[in-house]
Amino acid sequence: MTFEESLETTxxxxxxxxxxxxxxxxxxxxxxxxxHSSSVISLIGGGPNAKPGEVSxxxxxxxxxxxxxxxxxxxxxxxxxxxxxxxxxVARIRHQAQYQSSFMLIAAMNPCxxxxxxSTTHTCRCSPQEIRRYLDKISGPxxxxxxxxxxxxxxxxxxxxxxxxxxxxAQVAARVAAARMLQQDRYRNETFHCNxxxxxxxxxxxxxxxxxxxxLLNAAVESMHLSMRAYNRILKTARTVADLEGADNISSAHVxxxxxxxxxxxxxxx
Amino acid sequence: xxxxxxxYAAWLAFAEIPYDSLIPLxxxxxxxxxxxxxxxxxxxxxxxFIQGVPHERLVSTADEDSLSxxxxxLQDHDIQVLTILEESYPHCLREISDPPAILFYQGNLxxxxxxxxxxxxxxxxASYAGLKAAHKIAAELSRNxxxxxxxxxxxxxxxxxxxxxxxxxxxxxxxxxxxxxxxPSRNDPLKKQILSKDGLILSEYAPGAKPIGHHFPYRNRIIxxxxxxxxxxxARIRSGSMTTISHALKQGKEVYAYPGDPxxxxxxxxxxxxxxxxxxxxxxxxxxxDMNWLDNIQYVRQNNVCPSMKLPESPSELAVYKALExxxxxxxxxxxxxxxxxxxxxxxxxxLQIRKMIDPxxxxxxxxxxx
Numbered sequence: 001m002t003f004e005e006s007l008e009t010t011x012x013x014x015x016x017x018x019x020x021x022x023x024x025x026x027x028x029x030x031x032x033x034x035x036h037s038s039s040v041i042s043l044i045g046g047g048p049n050a051k052p053g054e055v056s057x058x059x060x061x062x063x064x065x066x067x068x069x070x071x072x073x074x075x076x077x078x079x080x081x082x083x084x085x086x087x088x089x090v091a092r093i094r095h096q097a098q099y100q101s102s103f104m105l106i107a108a109m110n111p112c113x114x115x116x117x118x119s120t121t122h123t124c125r126c127s128p129q130e131i132r133r134y135l136d137k138i139s140g141p142x143x144x145x146x147x148x149x150x151x152x153x154x155x156x157x158x159x160x161x162x163x164x165x166x167x168x169x170a171q172v173a174a175r176v177a178a179a180r181m182l183q184q185d186r187y188r189n190e191t192f193h194c195n196x197x198x199x200x201x202x203x204x205x206x207x208x209x210x211x212x213x214x215x216l217l218n219a220a221v222e223s224m225h226l227s228m229r230a231y232n233r234i235l236k237t238a239r240t241v242a243d244l245e246g247a248d249n250i251s252s253a254h255v256x257x258x259x260x261x262x263x264x265x266x267x268x269x270x
Numbered sequence: 271x272x273x274x275x276x277x278y279a280a281w282l283a284f285a286e287i288p289y290d291s292l293i294p295l296x297x298x299x300x301x302x303x304x305x306x307x308x309x310x311x312x313x314x315x316x317x318x319f320i321q322g323v324p325h326e327r328l329v330s331t332a333d334e335d336s337l338s339x340x341x342x343x344l345q346d347h348d349i350q351v352l353t354i355l356e357e358s359y360p361h362c363l364r365e366i367s368d369p370p371a372i373l374f375y376q377g378n379l380x381x382x383x384x385x386x387x388x389x390x391x392x393x394x395x396a397s398y399a400g401l402k403a404a405h406k407i408a409a410e411l412s413r414n415x416x417x418x419x420x421x422x423x424x425x426x427x428x429x430x431x432x433x434x435x436x437x438x439x440x441x442x443x444x445x446x447x448x449x450x451x452x453x454p455s456r457n458d459p460l461k462k463q464i465l466s467k468d469g470l471i472l473s474e475y476a477p478g479a480k481p482i483g484h485h486f487p488y489r490n491r492i493i494x495x496x497x498x499x500x501x502x503x504x505a506r507i508r509s510g511s512m513t514t515i516s517h518a519l520k521q522g523k524e525v526y527a528y529p530g531d532p533x534x535x536x537x538x539x540x541x542x543x544x545x546x547x548x549x550x551x552x553x554x555x556x557x558x559x560d561m562n563w564l565d566n567i568q569y570v571r572q573n574n575v576c577p578s579m580k581l582p583e584s585p586s587e588l589a590v591y592k593a594l595e596x597x598x599x600x601x602x603x604x605x606x607x608x609x610x611x612x613x614x615x616x617x618x619x620x621x622l623q624i625r626k627m628i629d630p631x632x633x634x635x636x637x638x639x640x641x
Contacts, residue, residue, distance in 0.1 A: 111632065118398070118632025120600070123535050128395055128424040129454070151634040153600060219624045241613070256617030263623075263630055 001029055002184075002193065005060045008100055012056045030061035032103075036070035044078050044088055050095035055082045058103035068109040069137035076142055079105070083145045086197075104196070105146070109138075111268065119153065135268055147196070147233045149264035179243040195239045200232065207235045213252040220259050234258045273337050276351040278302035280340040283372040284476035285327040291320065292371045296355060302372075306332070343450045343477035349374050358382075366495040366521050370474035374449050381440045381470040386416040386563055387497035389518075391490075391511040392426025392504045397536050398631050399598075400504035403528055404429040405436075407501065410554030412437025414563060419444065419497050421489070422457055422471075426503045426511075431460060435467050442496065445473040446489040447481035490514040491521075499524035499557065502548070505539035512539050524561075526551050582627070586610065586618045591638070594628060598637035 001009070010026045013019050019026075034043060034054045045053035055063060065071060082088045086102035112131045116122040126134075143149075183194045190202065198206060209217065221231055235250075237258035242250045279302040282292070295316075299305050308316045309332060320328070331337075343349070352359055352373045360382045363369045388411055392404060408418045408430040418434035420427040422443040434441035441464055445453065449471060452458040461471060474492065475485060490513050494500050500518040502525065505511035518525055527548040530537030544550055551557050558564040582588040586608075593599060593607040605615055619636060622628045629639045 118635075120633060120635070124395070126395070132456070151632075153633050216621070216624070220620065223624050223626065245613075253613065253617040256620035257613050259620045260616040268632065 001027060001060060005193075009060045012052050012059055012099060016052055016057060018057065030058055031064065032058040032061065033064040033066065036065070036067045038071070038075060040072070040074045040078050043075050044082070045090040045097075045099055046092060048092065048094065050090045050092040050097045052090070052097075052099040052101075053088070055079065055088060055101040055103060056099040059100050061103060063103040063105050065105070065107040068107040069134050071137075073137060076137065077139065080141060080145065083142075102197070107146070110134075111151075118151075121154065121156070138269070140269065143264075143269060144227055144229050145233075147237050148261045150261065151264060175244055178246070179240065182243050182246070195236045195243070198236055198239075203232060203235055207239050207250060209235075209250055209255070213250060213255050216252045217255050217259075220255075224259070224263075226262070230262060234262060237261055271334055271338070273303075273341050275301060275303055276344050276349075277337055277341040278306045279351045279353060279372050280344060280374075280476040280478075281306060281331055281337060282328075282476075283374070283474065284331055284340070284478060285325055286475075286479070287320070287323055287325060287328070289368045289371060291323045293354065293369075295319065296353065296371050300355060302353070340477060343448070347376065347450045347477065349376055349449045349477055350379070351375075352379070360496060362497075363492065363495050366491060368491065369495070370492060372476075373472055373474055374476065375470060375472050376449055377465045377470040378440060378468045379470060381417060381442050381468070382496070384417040384440070386414075386561075387419055387442070388416050388557070389419045389493045389497045389500040389514065390426065390430035391420065391493065391500065391502055391514045392430075393506065393509060393511060393536060394423050394425040394427070395536075396425040396429075396504045397531070397534060400426060400528075400530060400536065401429045402629075403530075404503045405433040407503070407528070407554045407557075408433025409437040411557065412439040412441075414554070414558055415439060416558075416563065417442060419493055421446070421486070421493060422452075422461065424454060424457070428457060428460060430503070431464060435463060435469075440464075440467060440469040442470045442472060444489055444492045444496070445471060445481075446475070446485035447473065448475050448477040448479040449473050450477040451481070453481035486510055487513040491517040494518035494523055495521055497523070499526055499549070499561065501526045501528070501551075501557070502540055502543060503528050504530050504537055506535060507539050507542055509539060515539075515543065524549060526557055528552075582622075584618075584621075586614060587622055590615070590618050590622060591627065594636060594638045598631060598635050601634045601636075604636065 006025045006027060009030055010019070013026060013030070032054050038054065041047060041053065043053045043055055045051055045056060082101040083105060086100065087098055088101050089098045111117040112124055112126045113134050114125045117124040117126065117131060180194065186206070187193055192198065217231070217234065220226065234255065238250045238255045241254040241257050247254070282302045282305060295305060299308060305316070308314045309328065352375060354364070354369060354371050358379065390404060390408055392400060404426045412418060412434040417439045418430050419442040420430045422431065422445055431441045431443060443461065443464055447453045452461050464471065472492065474489070487510055490510065494514050494517040500514060500523050502511060502515055515525055525543060525548045527540045527543040527550070529544060529550060529552065530540050532541055549560065555564065582591045589608045589610070590604065593604055599607065605612060608615060610618070619628070623630065627639060628636050630636055
């Protein structure tokens with residue numbers, strides 16, 4: 001974390017009374033994983049003293065929501081404002097406050113209530129209505145704000161042992177850290193630090209595409225019926241893909257890879 | 271107050287009297303209005319006639335309030351009535367053992383005169399492959415002037431109707447409830463689409479009748495009765511679709527079963543039928559040629575041109591395409607088969623998807639698009 005980020009996060013944790021006695025500035029990014037029975041107020045903030053909620057406690061860090069469709073509809077929809085603006089306003093009779101809540105949202109869910117829809121090894125036992133009801137808990141606008149959507153099938157037991165040699169987590173972490181440094185360096189004269197925070201005008205400046213790449217993205221937007229928000233978010237993802245490779249410019253391969261990370265809604269939320 | 275014949279027919283049908291009581295009654299008195307006035311007379315022989323028949327609903331709705339409620343529903347939803355006495359009642363339904371005496375319909379009745387009609391049935395919770403197959407078969411049959419009949423349910427039914435609409439022929443839906451409502455309600459847009467494309471919605475149930483469980487297996491005899499052949503796309507052995515098949519066999523219709531994945535429980539009904547002698551087919555053309563319906567030159571040409579139009583352009587596209595030609599594969603299997611890096615594979619998949627050469631399947635699997 002940068003020094004400013006440390007200050008912001010520590011301030012919020014201090015209001016919540018979450019700081020360990022005697023500890024100084026927080027230097028590691030916070031990780032917050034509220035249970036799916038959490039109320040809107042515990043997520044967003046509130047109570048008589050308008051205290052910050054989990055989204056603010058995760059400021060500059062990670063908010064992990066496991067079993068996403070099990071959260072209440074209200075709680076999920078309340079995430080839209082902090083996701084878009086990076087702040088939440090909490091107003092109560094006696095107090096009114098605006099808390100920063102710029103977090104990275106990570107969420108996990110099953111494809112259907114029984115968990116086997118689309119599986120190659122098991123047959124799903126859910127009725128179409130049940131699946132529909134389950135998926136409908138995630139609204140279109142919320143889904144649209146999730147940049148990377150990835151499907152993971154269950155790994156058969158015998159493959160856990162004889163899997164092909166893959167990149168180790170340490171190697172991946174090193175690549176991510178390098179890409180992150182690249183971004184901080186690129187945005188050193190700006191008010192933001194990473195690709196996810198790019199505004200529309202900054203997007204044009206830092207994510208310029210050549211004609212071939214722009215054509216590919218336009219064709220994808222048309223054939224996959226993507227929204228304008230999705231378009232911008234694919235650009236940011238493509239920028240990150242390029243950064244991970246250490247490439248200066250976004251190529252069509254980067255954009256094509258970024259598009260693959262948005263295919264879930266195409267299949268499940270048609 | 272006097273009502274039109276449709277309203278009295280709705281009153282009569284709402285009681286759901288067994289057909290072996292209702293049909294003699296209609297043949298004897300000739301009109302629903304006649305039956306109503308006879309029913310209202312005290313001491314009429316009608317009361318003796320319906321003794322022993324469950325007719326509580328005939329009594330409970332035989333008043334002006336109920337009749338005007340029926341009238342309003344018929345009016346609001348533009349529901350028409352067709353009785354077995356009428357000339358335009360479909361001949362093929364007269365031939366089944368328990369024909370509906372009264373049919374309610376919305377839309378274009380001349381659909382029933384369509385010379386080529388095929389029923390498509392299957393599971394509501396079908397596999398992705400089954401849904402795709404249903405859509406494709408329906409569209410190809412429809413392109414060759416075959417009207418598709420199904421039950422407006424989710425899954426195979428929905429895809430069959432949609433495929434038929436894509437192919438340009440009108441489609442017929444037979445419902446298991448009154449036509450004043452849509453069941454399932456999420457298919458209301460589909461129902462409207464069927465009607466706007468000159469299709470027909472049929473039901474033997476009077477407006478106001480709820481979609482009760484036992485209506486559906488009984489309704490299936492109308493689906494199979496209206497057409498020939500009946501096509502099973504994907505069903506378990508214990509399922510509503512299999513009741514349609516047993517109706518079809520009793521009625522002497524041709525039965526086709528699509529050979530789905532033999533390892534999947536969802537297709538166990540298909541394989542049971544195939545083992546017992548149902549016709550085997552893999553594409554609409556097989557059915558068309560069996561039925562002697564293959565007279566459309568356009569179809570033959572289309573089928574020859576389509577595949578050659580889309581070919582992979584780059585070596586990586588070719589590698590992925592080649593790997594998928596043997597069947598659908600998951601992402602990891604594709605990685606192994608092509609030996610590509612995952613980022614290269616991802617971007618190749620995007621390009622192939624944009625060019626509409628492959629389809630993503632649930633579970634991060636991909637297959638070659640073949641329509």
